[in-house]
Amino acid sequence: MKPTTRKRLGSIALNGTAIVVFLFAVFPVYWMVATAFKPNDEIFTTDFILFPRQPTLEHVTQVFTDGVAGNSIWVYMGNSVFVALGTVLIGSVVALLAATAVSRFRFKGRTPLMIVLLIMQMVPAEALLISLFLMIRGAGLYGQLLGLVVVNVALTLPFGIWMLRTFVAAVPKELEEAAWIDGASRFRTFWKVLFPLVAPGLVATSIFSFITAWNELIFALTLMPESSGYTMPVALRFFFGQRGTDWGAIMASSTLMTIPVVLFFLMVQRRMVSGLVAGAVKG
Amino acid sequence: MPPWLIPYALLLPGILVIAGLLLWPLVQVVFMSFQKLGLPQVRGTRPAEWVGFDNYQRIFENDLFWTSLRNTVVFAAVTVTLTLVLGTAVGLLLQKLGKVMSKVLIVGLMAAWAVPPVSAAIIWRWLFDADAGIINWALNLVPDGLSNALFGRADWTGQPWLNDPVSIYMILILCVLWASFPFIAVSVLAGLKSIPSELYEAARVDGSTPWHTFRKVTFPLLKPVFAVLTILSIIWDFKVLAQLLILAGPTNREAYNLSLFAWSEAFNPPPKMGTGAAIAVVLTLILLVITFIHVRQMVRTEGDIK
Known part of the structure; x- marks a missing residue:
């Protein structure tokens, strides 16, 4: 076989595999x-119909009007x-303050705290x-959405601090020192110098928490x-x-639940990978 | 405010949340695992009763616990292995592909990765639906003779995949593998990009085969990345609950894993929260041992956590 033919065959195999994986x-x-x-x-056919032949919005309308379990899907989306x-909102403020503390200051008890943060990421939420x-x-928060918020803040906090601290650490300390020397107060330095530079990281961390809370099933199922x-997720x-699964309605609702996550995901995917891996590798 | 106090002030809300809503419940769940917490105790009509190791004894004598433990461990072992192998292979593939093709594939991977776990389980349940599922349609395409020789049947219409724990776990493995290999692939790709290309040139000049290059150059350099990915995958796959709840339902006891067993003991009527807590403690202990090994390795290599 000529080298060019071999190369071409190799490229076909490579791209063919890529298409299969895709x-x-x-x-x-x-x-x-x-x-x-x-x-x-x-839908209910033993045939394979790749594209809808007569596309319809009936399932989407149905989940918005009739809904499931006695409510329109709007109610569940709203919840x-x-x-x-x-x-x-609550989690990012708490995480930002804590992340600033652990990446800007060396203080007594810091290493144990970091180890607790690391371990708490591994404890199964189901155990709590x-x-x-x-x-x-x-x-008195059983059956109240606020209770679910509190739980989700707690569950997302260790990873939030862990991820956010790499963003805070990436901002050069000299910038804050310069502002400090120029006579800015501590709060002003934080607000005008550190915060704008950490904002992209804060967005990424927030989106991560949003997705986690949005996807959470077990606590929502148990507490509401x-x-x-x-x-x-609970409504789905x-x-x-129900008798006979209504796949059209399920898939319409499931699509509605998936869309916001996919959009957010595309926005932060790079940071997610670097945050998870770098954070874990570098410690 | 004195400067030494500032970090503590900043940490105060975070520490309150972590101590009050994570550490304290963790301590409590250990306490509860030594108590009898049935309906009267949960209602508050009778105080919790200290029963020592009764709950543990009860779960260890329960066959269901051992089935759940087996399901948990086998599922995690199979899924972690498959995810890492497939993810690494796809990561290597991404590095070899042209610019356009790798961009396209990454967007495809993102789609699978982004789908919420509940939706993922619902999708796979639909793919494997007995009557109108596309998997049964595809299996019906296999020539009857071959299908008979391989599986002992030719007509797959109506195959109830979700009745039997083995096939439920097969679907669960596919579902979790599908949702988690993209993360491994993208992380491995990120690691690969950090390896200087000179190393590969040198290996090529020396006449190294691709497999040899992977074993002697790529793998050793990516070892820290693989270590992290393995531990994360183990932790994620050990406590899969939402997907299992969708695929198997809350009452299919044969298909329980430890998380689902703990949850159903504690919350399916009549509530047995003490036993549920004991199962949760066992699950946590297993995970903490794995985590401890991980943290010790990190502290040993880094000295100090940055």
Whole structure:
């Protein structure tokens, strides 16, 4: 075989494999969206219908009007947005303060704190579920979205601090010292110098917390007994309780739940990888 | 404010949250694992009763615990291995591909990675649906003779994949693998980009085969990355719960893993929170041992956590 032929064959094999991997990754997502827009007779068939032949919005309209478990999907979307935004708003302030402390100061107890942060990322949230359930109930927050916000803030905080501290550490200390020498107060230095430079990292961390809270199922399922308090993941589970699974409606709701995450994800994917790996490698 | 106090002031809210909502519940769950916490105790009509190691004894004598433990460990072992192998292979592939093709593939990977776990489980459940699932359609395409020889059946329509724990776990493995290999691939790619190309040139000049180059150049240099990815994957795959709950439901006891077993003991009526806590403690201990090894390695190599 001539070297050029071999090279060409190699390139075909390489790109062919890439296409197979691409299809494996994308097809299930495509299939969800396609099913959401198919009429029922194209869904419940033993045939393979790649594109909806008669695309329809009936399932989307159905989940907004009839909904599931007695409420329109709007209610669940609203709950999910409340919980995720609440988690981000409270969590990012707390995480930013803590991240500034651990990356700008050397103080007694810092190393134990870092080890606790690391270990808390590994403790399964499910293990805390029973005691958090009793605590939330004791605080009168059982069945309240606020309770879910509090839990999600706690669950996302260790990783939030861990990720954010690399962003704070990346801002040169000299900038703050210059402002400090120029007579700016501590708060002003933080607000006018550090904060704008850390803002992109803060956005990335916030989006991470948003996604975590948005996707969370078990606590939402356990802490919210009334259907009017369900978040999207909990509501989606309810489609399986009905006689004969309504796949069109499920896929429409599932698509609605997935869209915000995919958008956010594309915005921060680079930082997610560097944050997870670099943070873990460098310690 | 004296300067030494500033870091503590900044940390105060964070420490309150971590101590109050993570550490304290963790301590409590250990306490609860030594108590009897049934319906009367949860309602508050009777105080919690100290029962020593009864809960542990009860779960260790329960066959369901051993099935759950086996399911947890086997699932994690298989999934972590498959995810790392596939993810690394795709990472290497991404490095070899042309610019356009690798961009396209990365966007595809992002799509799979971004899908919420609940949606992912729902999608795979739909792909494997007994009546209208596309997997049964594809299996029906296999020529009858071959299908009979391989699986002992030719007609797959109506195959109830979600009735049997083995096939539930097969789907769960596919679902988690599908959702998690993109992260491994992109991380491995990031690591590969940090390796100077001169090393590969040298290996090529010396006539090294691709496999040899991977074993002697790539793998040793990426060892820290692989170490982190392995530990993260183990931790994630040990406590898979949402996906299992969607695929198997809360009452399919044969398909329990430790998290689902703990959850259903504690919250399926009648609540047995003490036993649930004991299972949660066992799960946590397993994970903490793995984590401890990880942290010790990091502290040893870095000396100090930056």
